[in-house]
Amino acid sequence: AQSVTQLDSHVSVSEGTPVLLRCNYSSSYSPSLFWYVQHPNKGLQLLLKYTSAATLVKGINGFEAEFKKSETSFHLTKPSAHMSDAAEYFCVVSDGGGSYIPTFGRGTSLIVHP
Amino acid sequence: DAGVIQSPRHEVTEMGQEVTLRCKPISGHNSLFWYRQTMMRGLELLIYFNNNVPIDDSGMPEDRFSAKMPNASFSTLKIQPSEPRDSAVYFCASSFVRSSGNTIYFGEGSWLTVV
Numbered sequence: 180a181q182s183v184t185q186l187d188s189h190v191s192v193s194e195g196t197p198v199l200l201r202c203n204y205s206s207s208y209s210p211s212l213f214w215y216v217q218h219p220n221k222g223l224q225l226l227l228k229y230t231s232a233a234t235l236v237k238g239i240n241g242f243e244a245e246f247k248k249s250e251t252s253f254h255l256t257k258p259s260a261h262m263s264d265a266a267e268y269f270c271v272v273s274d275g276g277g278s279y280i281p282t283f284g285r286g287t288s289l290i291v292h293p
Numbered sequence: 294d295a296g297v298i299q300s301p302r303h304e305v306t307e308m309g310q311e312v313t314l315r316c317k318p319i320s321g322h323n324s325l326f327w328y329r330q331t332m333m334r335g336l337e338l339l340i341y342f343n344n345n346v347p348i349d350d351s352g353m354p355e356d357r358f359s360a361k362m363p364n365a366s367f368s369t370l371k372i373q374p375s376e377p378r379d380s381a382v383y384f385c386a387s388s389f390v391r392s393s394g395n396t397i398y399f400g401e402g403s404w405l406t407v408v
Binding site for chain 1: 335384
């Protein structure tokens with residue numbers, strides 16, 4: 180069984196300050212983990228993915244995430260927020276345990292203030 | 294790569310009418326997903342196909358909803374008859390499933406309004 184919990188429904192930051200979006204997962208297998216971003220009135224775009232290679236994963240637009248097995252976490256970070264980062268972010272787990280149906284978190288809305 | 298292509302992008306229809314949403318997955322992908330997104334319920338998986346066969350349709354709301362995948366390059370989601378509560382964004386997504394995990398790629402969505 181797999182599950183994912185995004186710990187914050189909303190995160191508010193000022194432009195130029197760091198971003199931290201938190202995600203914890205549960206998996207019976209070696210999971211693949213993903214972050215997707217959805218801008219208003221758009222589809223979901225892949226930001227980055229972890230598939231058992233390097234634990235620190237770099238994605239697009241300066242985002243990165245670190246896989247921590249001991250903490251079952253996959254938090255998304257960015258050193259400096261930009262106004263264009265304002266969007267909904269989804270953490271996703273897929274453990275390949277026969278189902279191959281990814282499980283999505285409820286999403287975190289990132290608000291960026293000027 | 295063309296990505297996942299959905300049509301129509303926007304549809305406004307009257308209650309009781311039939312609605313057909315279409316999806317062309319990425320070439321070479323063997324899995325296809327239909328999702329529905331609303332403010333109230335978030336992102337919901339409706340149905341999952343693997344190699345054109347429906348594997349999990351437990352998310353399909355009721356008999357008014359049906360989905361088909363006649364071949365590897367085309368799928369439809371049909372609502373008949375439509376109701377105002379079906380108003381939502383419907384996303385199609387595809388992936389190539391393998392044991393090491395599968396990255397799914399989303400289309401831009403079909404915005405459905407039932408009045």
